[in-house]
Amino acid sequence: xxEPLIFAIPSKGRLKDQVEAWLADCGLPLTASGGARGxxxxxDGFDDVQVRLLSAADIAAALHAGEAHLGVTGExxxxxxxxxxxxxxxxxxxxxxxxxxxxxxxxxSWIDVExxxxxxxxxxxxxxxxxxxxxxxxxxxxxxxAFFARHGVADYRxxxxxxxxxxxxxxxxxxxxxxxxxxxPQDRRRxxxxxxxxxxxxxxxxxxxRSTDGCLPASAGYRRGAGxxxxxxxxxxxxxxxxxxx
Amino acid sequence: xxxxxxxxxxxxxxxxxxFLEAGASELDAPVLQPLGLLLDLAGEALRERLFVVxxxxxxxxxxxxxFTIPAVTAHIESGRASGRYLYEGRAFRVAPRGSDRSEEFLxxxxxxxxxxxxxxxxxxxxxxxxxxxxxxxxxxxxLLLGDVGLFGAFLDxxxxxxxxxxxxxxxxxxxxxxxxxxxxxxxxxxxxxRGGDRLAxxxxxxxxxxxxxxxxxxxxxxxxxxxxxxxxxxxxxRIAERASLARTARxxxxxxxxxxxxxxxxxxxxxxxxxxxxxxGPGRPALDKALDDWSRRLRALAAEGxxxxxxxxxxxxxxxxxxxxxxxxxxxxAALGDDQPVAAGxxxxxxxxxxxxxxxxxxVGCMVRPGRAWIGRx
Numbered sequence: 001x002x003e004p005l006i007f008a009i010p011s012k013g014r015l016k017d018q019v020e021a022w023l024a025d026c027g028l029p030l031t032a033s034g035g036a037r038g039x040x041x042x043x044d045g046f047d048d049v050q051v052r053l054l055s056a057a058d059i060a061a062a063l064h065a066g067e068a069h070l071g072v073t074g075e076x077x078x079x080x081x082x083x084x085x086x087x088x089x090x091x092x093x094x095x096x097x098x099x100x101x102x103x104x105x106x107x108x109s110w111i112d113v114e115x116x117x118x119x120x121x122x123x124x125x126x127x128x129x130x131x132x133x134x135x136x137x138x139x140x141x142x143x144x145x146a147f148f149a150r151h152g153v154a155d156y157r158x159x160x161x162x163x164x165x166x167x168x169x170x171x172x173x174x175x176x177x178x179x180x181x182x183x184x185p186q187d188r189r190r191x192x193x194x195x196x197x198x199x200x201x202x203x204x205x206x207x208x209x210r211s212t213d214g215c216l217p218a219s220a221g222y223r224r225g226a227g228x229x230x231x232x233x234x235x236x237x238x239x240x241x242x243x244x245x246x
Numbered sequence: 247x248x249x250x251x252x253x254x255x256x257x258x259x260x261x262x263x264x265f266l267e268a269g270a271s272e273l274d275a276p277v278l279q280p281l282g283l284l285l286d287l288a289g290e291a292l293r294e295r296l297f298v299v300x301x302x303x304x305x306x307x308x309x310x311x312x313f314t315i316p317a318v319t320a321h322i323e324s325g326r327a328s329g330r331y332l333y334e335g336r337a338f339r340v341a342p343r344g345s346d347r348s349e350e351f352l353x354x355x356x357x358x359x360x361x362x363x364x365x366x367x368x369x370x371x372x373x374x375x376x377x378x379x380x381x382x383x384x385x386x387x388x389l390l391l392g393d394v395g396l397f398g399a400f401l402d403x404x405x406x407x408x409x410x411x412x413x414x415x416x417x418x419x420x421x422x423x424x425x426x427x428x429x430x431x432x433x434x435x436x437x438x439x440r441g442g443d444r445l446a447x448x449x450x451x452x453x454x455x456x457x458x459x460x461x462x463x464x465x466x467x468x469x470x471x472x473x474x475x476x477x478x479x480x481x482x483x484r485i486a487e488r489a490s491l492a493r494t495a496r497x498x499x500x501x502x503x504x505x506x507x508x509x510x511x512x513x514x515x516x517x518x519x520x521x522x523x524x525x526x527g528p529g530r531p532a533l534d535k536a537l538d539d540w541s542r543r544l545r546a547l548a549a550e551g552x553x554x555x556x557x558x559x560x561x562x563x564x565x566x567x568x569x570x571x572x573x574x575x576x577x578x579x580a581a582l583g584d585d586q587p588v589a590a591g592x593x594x595x596x597x598x599x600x601x602x603x604x605x606x607x608x609x610v611g612c613m614v615r616p617g618r619a620w621i622g623r624x
Contacts, residue, residue, distance in 0.1 A: 084343065107474040109465055111445055112485050122476070124416050125484065130475075131600040132286050145290060152423040157285040158293070169473040176474075 004050045008062055008071035011039060011053035018097045019072050063089050076102055076180060080142045100180040102140060104147070107169055116151035119176070123155040126175075137161040137168035138178035147178075248341060250348035250617040257382060257620045262334065262354055264377040268370075270330035270356050275316030277336075281306040287315065287569055287600065295339045297349075309338035314569075314594070314611065315601070317357035322603045328360035347586065348617060354378065355591070355613025359598065365539040367610050368573040368593055369546030375589035375612040376552045379577040382619025386580040387588065388556050389547075391515065392563025393573050394418065394592075396536050397508075400522065400561075403530030404504050409491045414505075419564045428505060431497040449482055450489035457482040511561040515544050518559040543573070569597045575612070582618060589614040 009023075009030075010016045020030050028043050030051060041051035054062060060077040062068035064085065072095065078085055106113045113122055123134040134156045138144045141158055148156060159174050168174040253261075281298055282305070296308040310316060313333045321329050334354045341347040356374065358367060376389055397418050401411045410431060417424040445464075449457040461478040465471075472478070497505070504525050511518050511525075519537055526533050540559075548554060563574060572593030579588050591612025598609050 107472070107476075108468075108470045109472040110474060110476060110481060111461070112481050112488070121413075122484070125480075126475075129480075133289060145294070148290065152417075152420055152426070154289045154291055154420065157282075157290050170471070172473075 002048060004048050005046075005070060006050050006052060006062075006068045007043075008052045008054050008059040008068035008073075009041075010056050010059065010072065012055070015056065015072075015098050016053070019095075022095060022097075074098065074100075076100070076140065076143070080140055082142055083146075102143060102178065102180050104136075104144075105166075105177045105179065107175070116148075116153060120151065120153045120155070123153060127155045133157045134176060135159045135168075135174040136176045136178055137165050137174035139165065140178055144178045248346065248348045248350070250351045253352065253616045253620045254622065257622065258616055260381040261378050261614060261616045261619055263381065264374055265332055265334075265354055265356055268330070268332075268356055268374055270332035270358075273313065273317055273320055273331040273333040273357075275310060275313050275320070275333060275335065277310055278307040279310045279315060281308045283315065284308055284311070287597070297338045297340060311339050312337050312613065313353060313355055314357065314597075317611065318359075318598050318601050318603070318609065321357075321359045321607075322598065322601060327605050328362075328607065330356060330358045330360075332356050352616050353613045354616060355611060357609065357611035359607045359609050361607055364572070364593070364608060364610075365542040366546055367608060369543045369550065371591050371610050371612045372543075372573075372575045373547055373550035373552050375575060375577050375591050375614060377550075378612075378614040379589040379619050382588070382614075382616065383621035384579050384581070384588070384619065388558060388578055388580070389552060390563060390576045390578060391557065391559045391573065392561070392575070393536070393540070394564060394570055395572050396522075396533075396561065399530075399532040399536045400508050400526060401505070403526040403533040404501050406497070406501060409487050410497070413491075421562065421564075424509070428497065428502060432499065432502040446485045447489070450485050454479070454482050454486055457485070509562045511559070513559065514554070515540070515557055515559045518561070522561065569594045569600075571596045572610070577614075579618070586618060587615075588618045 009019045023030050023043070028046070030041050031044055032041050039053045041053065043049050043051060052062075052068065054068075056073045057077050059068065059071045059073040060081060063071045063073070063078070064081050066088075075091065075094070078089060078091070081089075104116070104119065106119065110122070113119060119134075126132070126134050135158075136144060136148075136156050137159050139160065139162050141160065144158060148154075156176070159168070161168055161174070165177055165179045168177055278299065281296070284296065285293060292311065296311060298306055298308050300306045313335070317331045317333065320331060332355075335352070336350055337353045338350050339347075341349050356371070358371070360367070372389060372391065376387070379387055398411070398415045401407075401414060406414070414424065414427055414431070417427045449461060452460065458478040458481075461482055462472075465478070507525055508522060511521050513521065519540055522533075523537060544557075547557065570592040572595060574592035575590065576587040577589040578584060579586075582588065589612060591610070593608065593610040595608050595610075598607055
C-alpha cells in the first residue's frame with residue numbers, strides 16, 4: 001500500500017492566504033476536505049497527497065520528525081531546530097513572501113553600540129561592573145547562540161521569551177532582544193542589524209522544506225526512476241512549470 | 247544517554263586516596279543547581295552542555311556540570327574564612343553531537359578556600375590532580391600548565407597599557423578572538439570612526455560630566471527612555487575610551503611579534519619561562535613577580551613528586567568557561583587525547599566574591615574523573 005505524501009501548510013493568517021494563492025497560481029488549487037475544523041485538505045488530481053494545515057512552528061517540527069514530507073514554513077523556525085536540521089530537511093526554494101529579518105536589537109539610549117563588537121565590549125564591561133551577564137530576550141535560542149558565538153560574544157545569557165519579546169528591556173527582564181522585524185520598531189528600541197545580514201543567514205523568508213528522512217516509495221509515482229539518489233526524490237510539485245512565484 | 251562504565255572499587259580507592267590524605271571536610275552538594283546562576287557565571291556557551299530540568303511551575307534548574315559552584319556556595323554559607331572541601335559524586339554534561347563521551351560521570355575533587363600562599367596552593371592542587379590521575383594506572387600522562395594572569399603581565403612588560411591591553415586580555419579566553427584582536431590592533435582597525443557616529447564624536451570632545459548631562463538632555467528631547475541599565479555616565483565614559491583607543495591603539499610591529507611569540511610558547515617549564523623572560527626584556531615588575539611565583543610552583547611540584555619530564559607549560563592555554571583567573575592545569579593521557587582530560591583544575595579567586603562572599607579568600611581546586619583515569623577502561 002502506498003503511503004500518501006504529507007504536505008504541510010500554514011493553518012492561519014496571512015501566510016495561509018499567501019500559500020493558497022501561490023498553489024492556485026501553480027495550477028494546484030487547494031480543496032478543503034475532511035474535518036469540520038478545516039485542518040486537512042487535498043489537491044485536485046493528486047489523490048495521493050494529503051494536505052495538513054498546521055502552525056508554522058508545528059510544520060518545522062513535523063518535517064524534522066519525518067511526519068510531513070513536504071512543507072511551507074519560515075526559515076527562522078527551521079533553523080531553530082538545530083545544527084542537524086540540514087541533514088534531515090532540504091530547503092527547496094525560497095518562496096519570496098513573508099520575509100523578515102532576524103536582528104539583534106539594543107536600546108536606543110545606547111548610542112555607543114552599533115555592531116556586535118560593541119555588544120561584546122559592553123557585555124564584558126557589564127559583567128565586570130555588576131557580576132552578572134547581559135541578558136538577551138528571544139525565542140530563537142539556537143540561532144541567537146550561533147550568531148553570538150560567530151561574533152565571539154560570550155559574556156551574555158539568554159532569557160527565553162515566547163511572546164512580547166520587544167517589551168523585555170522596558171520591563172527590566174533583559175537588556176537586548178533578538179527577534180524578527182516585520183513591524184515598526186517601538187520608539188524606545190533601535191534596531192541593530194547584524195553586520196552582514198545576508199552572510200549571517202538572517203533572511204527567514206518563507207521557504208519550502210522537505211524531510212529527507214522519509215523516502216518516498218517508488219510505487220507512489222513520484223520518482224522518475226527506481227534509483228534512490230536525492231534527485232529522484234524531487235517532488236513534482238516543486239518543479240512544476242507555471243509556478244509564477246519564486 | 248551515555249553512562250560511564252563503573253570503575254572497580256579497588257581502583258577507585260587508589261584514585262581517592264590522595265584526596266583523603268589532603269585533608270578536607272566532606273561536601274554533600276545538591277545535584278540540582280539553579281540554571282540562572284550557572285549561566286550568569288559561566289555564560290551562554292555552557293547552556294549547550296547542561297541538562298536543564300524544570301518542575302511544574304518551578305524555576306529552571308540544571309543537573310550539576312561540576313562541583314565548583316556548590317563548593318563555593320557551601321563555603322560562603324559556612325561563614326568561615328577558610329575551608330577545604332572534598333567531594334565525590336556524579337556530574338552531568340551533554341556530550342557534543344557525534345561524540346561518544348559519557349554524559350553522566352563520576353568526579354572526585356577538592357576545593358580550597360584560604361588566603362595562603364598562592365603559588366604553594368596552586369602547586370599542591372596540581373600535584374594532587376597528578377597523583378590521583380596516576381593512581382588509575384595509566385603511564386602516558388602529562389601535566390599541562392597555564393596561567394591566565396600571565397598574559398596580562400606580559401602585555402604590561404612590552405609596554406601595552408590601558409584600553410588596548412584590557413581588550414587583548416579580555417580576548418585571551420578565545421584564541422580566535424585573540425588573534426582577530428591582535429590583527430586589528432596592528433592594522434589600526436580598532437575603533438575606527440563609523441557612519442552615524444557623529445553624536446558620539448561630538449560627545450567625546452566634551453568633559454565626561456558635561457557629555458553625560460548633554461546625553462541625558464538629548465534622551466529627554468527625543469523621548470528616549472534609558473532602559474537597559476546603562477547610565478549616561480557609563481555610555482559617555484565608553485565613548486571617551488573608544489576615542490582614546492582610536493588615537494593610541496596601535497600595536498607596533500615589534501609588539502605584535504613579541505605577543506605572538508609569547509602565545510606560541512609551549513615547552514617544558516624551564517625553557518618556556520626562560521623564553522618568556524627573553525621576549526619581555528628587562529625591567530618589568532609585574533612579569534618578574536609572576537615568573538618568580540612560577541619558579542616557586544615548579545620547585546613545589548618537584549618536591550611533591552611530579553616528574554619534571556612530564557610537565558609542560560603553554561602560554562596560550564586558557565579555558566572557555568571563564569571563571570578561572572589564575573593558574574590552570576590539566577592532566578592528559580596520550581591515549582585519550584586533548585579533549586578528554588583525566589584531571590583538571592585551577593585558581594578562580596574572583597568567583598567567591600561574585601557569589602556573595604564577604605570575606606576575601608583565594609579559591610583553587612582540582613578534580614579527577616576516575617572513569618578516565620582508570621586504565622582498565624580501554
